[in-house]
Amino acid sequence: IGLADASFMGSGSERRYEDLCRNIISDMNQYGLSVVDDFLGMETGLKILNEVRSMYNAGAFQDGQVVTNQTPDAPAVRGDKIRGDKIKWVGGNEPGCSNVWYLTNQIDSVVYRVNTMKDNGILGNYHIRERTRAMVACYPGSGTHYVMHVDNPQKDGRVITAIYYLNINWDARESGGILRIRPTPGTTVADIEPKFDRLIFFWSDIRNPHEVQPAHRTRYAITVWYFDAKEREEALIRAKLENSKTNNLAAQAQAQQAEPDS
Numbered sequence: 666i667g668l669a670d671a672s673f674m675g676s677g678s679e680r681r682y683e684d685l686c687r688n689i690i691s692d693m694n695q696y697g698l699s700v701v702d703d704f705l706g707m708e709t710g711l712k713i714l715n716e717v718r719s720m721y722n723a724g725a726f727q728d729g730q731v732v733t734n735q736t737p738d739a740p741a742v743r744g745d746k747i748r749g750d751k752i753k754w755v756g757g758n759e760p761g762c763s764n765v766w767y768l769t770n771q772i773d774s775v776v777y778r779v780n781t782m783k784d785n786g787i788l789g790n791y792h793i794r795e796r797t798r799a800m801v802a803c804y805p806g807s808g809t810h811y812v813m814h815v816d817n818p819q820k821d822g823r824v825i826t827a828i829y830y831l832n833i834n835w836d837a838r839e840s841g842g843i844l845r846i847r848p849t850p851g852t853t854v855a856d857i858e859p860k861f862d863r864l865i866f867f868w869s870d871i872r873n874p875h876e877v878q879p880a881h882r883t884r885y886a887i888t889v890w891y892f893d894a895k896e897r898e899e900a901l902i903r904a905k906l907e908n909s910k911t912n913n914l915a916a917q918a919q920a921q922q923a924e925p926d927s
């Protein structure tokens with residue numbers, strides 16, 4: 666995986682930006698994932714980290730969906746959590762999020778660029794015009810993890826997952842917290858350390874099941890998901906159909922109840 670060095674924001678050289686995008690295009694076509702180190706440089710990375718820390722310390726994060734998968738017959742032990750992260754969704758330019766907002770703008774420009782460059786292979790099949798808000802996540806250490814899963818298993822429109830890590834001097838040997846991606850089909854495994862100022866991309870669908878291994882140190886990450894216009898459009902139409910179907914069923918049920926017994 667071409668570990669591109671991309672503190673292009675510092676040196677601001679167009680050439681390095683082009684090279685970075687070329688690297689991402691070839692990684693995404695070859696591996697379905699890409700790792701970019703030194704994306705924004707130390708100074709900007711630190712501003713983002715400090716902003717996230719102050720959000721977290723202000724108690725602005727909620728528990729990620731916590732589903733205990735208690736096996737029915739097992740003794741009532743503490744349900745092992747599906748995931749232990751705490752999250753906060755950050756939209757446009759809310760107060761106190763200007764550095765996260767700057768990050769999402771930088772990632773946007775890379776994604777829109779690789780999506781429109783010529784000879785971009787699979788990336789050319791998508792038409793990326795929208796993304797989710799930024800999901801700021803914190804694994805508070807003490808073994809919190811996230812089980813193996815697929816981000817978009819059912820064509821909800823999301824095609825690229827982009828994750829930016831904020832963890833200075835992360836050493837997985839003592840802190841764990843590795844993101845393990847198991848690209849399918851295939852037998853390879855990509856173990857990615859959540860290193861400071863590292864940006865990764867991977868296909869959001871079933872091509873990339875992934876997990877976060879137990880983290881023993883506070884682990885911050887910021888994720889945005891990019892939509893393909895067509896897949897998103899179709900997903901929204903399906904959702905509307907589903908919705909109207911259930912509404913009709915409910916209305917019918919309501920009506921039946923209302924009818925006097927025949």
Ligand SMILES: O=C(O)CCC(=O)Nc1cc2ccccc2cn1
Binds near residue numbers: 729802844859877886
């Ligand atoms: O932090 C990492 O290295 C990746 C963690 C991760 O996969 N997070 C995540 C978080 C999610 C939150 C809501 C719905 C789906 C989700 C899928 N994945």
Ligand SMILES: [Mn+2]
Binds near residue numbers: 814815816875
């Ligand atoms: Mn995920």
